[in-house]
Amino acid sequence: MKIVLQNLTKAFPSRNKKSNEEVIAVNNFNFEIPDGKLIGLLGPSGCGKSTTLYMISGLQKPTSGRIFFGDDDVTELSTENRGIGLVFQNYALYPHMTVKQNIMFPLQNLKGEDKLTKEQMLERAYQAAKLVQIEQLLDRKPSELSGGQQQRVAIARALVKMPRVLLLDEPLSNLDARLRLQTREEIRRIQQETKITTVFVTHDQEEAMSISDMIVVMKAGIVQQIGKPQDVYDDPANLFVAKFLGTPPINVFDGQVKDGKLYIGSDEVLEFSGVADQAVTVGIRPEGFVLSENGALKCKPVNVEVMGRDVSVVATHDASQNPFVRSIIDADNKVDTGSEYVRYNIKPHKIFIFNKETEERIYFEVK
Amino acid sequence: MVESKQQWKAWIYLAPAIVLLLIFTVWPIINTVRMALLENYSGLKAAGGATFNFGIGNFEKVITYRRFVQCMKNTVLLCVFTVPISTLLALLIAVALHSIKPLQKALQTIFFLPYVTNSIAIGMVFAAMFNIVGSFFGTENELIVTAGIINNVIEFFGGKAVNWINYGSTYTANMFVMIVYIVWNALPFKILILLGGLTGINKQYYEAAKVDSTPRARVLWRITVPLLSPMLAYVIITGFIGGFKEYTSIVGIFGERMGPASDSGRMNTMVGFIYDSLSNNNQGRASAAALILFGIILIVTLINLQVSKKRVHY
Numbered sequence: 163m164k165i166v167l168q169n170l171t172k173a174f175p176s177r178n179k180k181s182n183e184e185v186i187a188v189n190n191f192n193f194e195i196p197d198g199k200l201i202g203l204l205g206p207s208g209c210g211k212s213t214t215l216y217m218i219s220g221l222q223k224p225t226s227g228r229i230f231f232g233d234d235d236v237t238e239l240s241t242e243n244r245g246i247g248l249v250f251q252n253y254a255l256y257p258h259m260t261v262k263q264n265i266m267f268p269l270q271n272l273k274g275e276d277k278l279t280k281e282q283m284l285e286r287a288y289q290a291a292k293l294v295q296i297e298q299l300l301d302r303k304p305s306e307l308s309g310g311q312q313q314r315v316a317i318a319r320a321l322v323k324m325p326r327v328l329l330l331d332e333p334l335s336n337l338d339a340r341l342r343l344q345t346r347e348e349i350r351r352i353q354q355e356t357k358i359t360t361v362f363v364t365h366d367q368e369e370a371m372s373i374s375d376m377i378v379v380m381k382a383g384i385v386q387q388i389g390k391p392q393d394v395y396d397d398p399a400n401l402f403v404a405k406f407l408g409t410p411p412i413n414v415f416d417g418q419v420k421d422g423k424l425y426i427g428s429d430e431v432l433e434f435s436g437v438a439d440q441a442v443t444v445g446i447r448p449e450g451f452v453l454s455e456n457g458a459l460k461c462k463p464v465n466v467e468v469m470g471r472d473v474s475v476v477a478t479h480d481a482s483q484n485p486f487v488r489s490i491i492d493a494d495n496k497v498d499t500g501s502e503y504v505r506y507n508i509k510p511h512k513i514f515i516f517n518k519e520t521e522e523r524i525y526f527e528v529k
Numbered sequence: 530m531v532e533s534k535q536q537w538k539a540w541i542y543l544a545p546a547i548v549l550l551l552i553f554t555v556w557p558i559i560n561t562v563r564m565a566l567l568e569n570y571s572g573l574k575a576a577g578g579a580t581f582n583f584g585i586g587n588f589e590k591v592i593t594y595r596r597f598v599q600c601m602k603n604t605v606l607l608c609v610f611t612v613p614i615s616t617l618l619a620l621l622i623a624v625a626l627h628s629i630k631p632l633q634k635a636l637q638t639i640f641f642l643p644y645v646t647n648s649i650a651i652g653m654v655f656a657a658m659f660n661i662v663g664s665f666f667g668t669e670n671e672l673i674v675t676a677g678i679i680n681n682v683i684e685f686f687g688g689k690a691v692n693w694i695n696y697g698s699t700y701t702a703n704m705f706v707m708i709v710y711i712v713w714n715a716l717p718f719k720i721l722i723l724l725g726g727l728t729g730i731n732k733q734y735y736e737a738a739k740v741d742s743t744p745r746a747r748v749l750w751r752i753t754v755p756l757l758s759p760m761l762a763y764v765i766i767t768g769f770i771g772g773f774k775e776y777t778s779i780v781g782i783f784g785e786r787m788g789p790a791s792d793s794g795r796m797n798t799m800v801g802f803i804y805d806s807l808s809n810n811n812q813g814r815a816s817a818a819a820l821i822l823f824g825i826i827l828i829v830t831l832i833n834l835q836v837s838k839k840r841v842h843y
Binding site: 219221241242243246247248250252254256257258259267268270271319320323 | 734737
């Protein structure tokens with residue numbers, strides 16, 4: 163089931179009753195979610211990603227715009243009739259029911275032709291539990307389960323009625339780091355087994371990038387970029403996207419384009435064509451630095467963090483917008499923190515330049 | 530842990546409360562047991578220097594006394610009808626109040642008003658509403674003039690006026706009026722408690738139920754009621770305790786006669802029986818009745834707690 167969002171907009175009335183200003187949570191969202199894919203809605207808190215999810219679920223009504231499931235316009239359809247499965251951030255498992263009763267609950271609501279016998283319900287509940295590997299926990303109460311197990315029960319409950327669309331609201335935020343890693347693989351596995359179009363919301367870029375077929379990066383209600391995780395990472399549309407994706411984050415410098423050359427401070431780091439002379443913002447991915455004795459970029463080393471396979475060199479540069487410039491280089495390289503400068507050459511495809519005012523990407527051709 | 534050297538200080542701080550409790554709570558309880566166990570104890574006679582034998586004669590007299598049996602029957606009937614009815618109504622009203630947005634505060638206030646109104650005053654209003662004025666039965670010209678609002682409404686819809694509480698009214702009619710009045714009087718407190726409980730329920734359970742297309746009735750019985758079960762248990766237990774102590778409501782409707790003029794004392798309750806015995810200077814009998822009432826409330830509460838252990842979910 164593909165999901166089409168057409169000019170989707172949601173405005174909330176202002177909290178302050180005196181002013182008539184509205185808060186635009188989602189602004190003119192257009193996107194066609196392909197059938198059977200896992201989509202990550204990504205952005206900082208307050209960017210409208212959860213609002214978008216809740217509009218797809220029908221729990222919130224869009225101010226304007228349309229939502230289609232396949233060819234059906236579901237904009238006016240209430241949640242009950244949309245045939246979705248929704249996993250809440252804190253799971254919302256009914257505390258007074260056992261796991262089995264929780265999973266069977268949606269099935270007991272089926273009416274008419276879909277009505278199931280008790281045996282069929284038990285069978286379906288068992289299948290769903292098996293899919294998320296909790297079949298041995300069916301008689302427990304939610305309070306007797308760990309966070310990860312509760313999460314699985316919530317997914318099983320959402321899946322048991324075979325929804326057209328599965329929606330997950332910050333599914334991993336209540337789990338500890340190790341469990342989060344495990345569960346996100348699990349979500350990926352379940353999604354690929356069931357082939358249900360799945361949309362999930364997260365503020366964790368690593369989470370979104372690791373399991374999504376496509377990610378949607380949002381900021382202040384406006385979609386910044388949509389694409390495959392690697393494409394968005396390698397080719398950010400603007401400074402916000404570049405900054406939001408990647409750990410450690412991208413290094414940002416004040417730069418200057420002059421006669422087809424890019425200067426960071428007084429260091430000439432790159433020659434290219436197609437960009438007029440102007441002051442720009444320069445982003446360099448941490449993995450874009452190459453240690454070189456005659457490197458163009460001269461930084462003052464501060465510290466070297468050894469992370470096993472790689473080392474992370476922490477340095478300073480006068481033109482850097484962050485206090486430190488962080489590069490990740492192969493552990494075979496030796497960096498002397500006592501020396502005056504650590505010098506880098508920059509990989510051209512790991513460097514992005516942005517308009518200083520609009521922060522939009524400026525594309526260039528490397529000579 | 531307070532050091533033992535400091536403990537006397539703690540006792541001093543507690544002393545005012547302890548002294549008051551001893552005088553006005555603990556001693557009366559002990560005294561009640563003592564008086565109940567002295568044959569035919571009477572405060573007046575005791576002041577005159579009479580002595581009383583130890584025995585359980587008071588209890589025997591109380592439970593074989595016809596009036597007491599009537600009082601117990603009234604009390605039990607009132608409890609059995611009013612507690613479930615008022616709890617169910619309070620639940621439905623609380624859920625309805627909780628689910629509407631406009632005028633919610635105003636409606637809450639209206640529903641809470643009976644709680645801050647004197648129950649004798651409410652009783653008098655109810656008495657007026659259920660009253661009849663004019664000759665009713667057995668007069669020569671059979672002229673029927675009704676003045677109570679309830680009868681006016683019944684007659685408006687073509688019904689026959691009912692003698693609810695006046696001379697010659699039936700026990701069933703009396704009981705009906707009492708049940709209506711007590712239920713109405715009990716509602717505000719229950720609504721308040723249940724509304725508080727509802728506010729505490731995470732809205733996401735309802736959103737989850739909505740996503741699963743759960744019909745409204747099922748949401749109420751399978752989600753709201755179980756999640757409210759601690760509040761419901763509290764409301765039911767306090768309802769039974771209050772019901773067994775019913776007294777002022779009868780006075781409110783029937784006055785101190787505790788029944789229609791044709792059969793005074795017919796609607797009396799156990800607490801009413803205790804007061805009557807006291808005013809007859811029969812403290813022994815009153816104490817015995819009080820202890821019996823205590824025993825009944827204790828047993829009912831224990832049963833309630835036992836049931837709620839199985840039914841209350843967390």
